[in-house]
Amino acid sequence: MDSASHTDTGHASHATIPVYIATYVALMILMGATYLISRFYLGPFNNVAAMGIAVLKATLVVLFFMQVRYGTRLTWVWAALGFIWLSLIFGILGDYLTRAWLAATGWSG
Numbered sequence: 571m572d573s574a575s576h577t578d579t580g581h582a583s584h585a586t587i588p589v590y591i592a593t594y595v596a597l598m599i600l601m602g603a604t605y606l607i608s609r610f611y612l613g614p615f616n617n618v619a620a621m622g623i624a625v626l627k628a629t630l631v632v633l634f635f636m637q638v639r640y641g642t643r644l645t646w647v648w649a650a651l652g653f654i655w656l657s658l659i660f661g662i663l664g665d666y667l668t669r670a671w672l673a674a675t676g677w678s679g
Contacts, residue, residue, distance in 0.1 A: 583640050596630060597630060597631070604623050604624070607619045
């Protein structure tokens with residue numbers, strides 16, 4: 571392993587100030603897009619558009635502000651596991667909240 575290509579922390583690179591500024595500007599633009607999309611009636615697609623923008627903002631925060639973009643493969647694995655865990659939690663919550671929507675017959679006396 572070439573020690574000249576790594577810093578003291580062992581990482582090959584890190585985010586620079588222009589990257590942080592560009593990420594901040596992108597987040598501000600996406601915040602404005604969230605506001606603008608809320609002003610138009612798109613029916614059920616309002617939630618889809620808002621969630622799409624929110625996922626994009628969360629991705630930018632995780633990749634650049636939380637340094638996952640410049641992290642090791644293990645960092646990527648842990649970040650991915652966090653999102654998998656979050657999807658499991660939402661899946662369980664969705665199941666729990668929708669159980670009363672369909673009544674099961676034959677279970678109660």
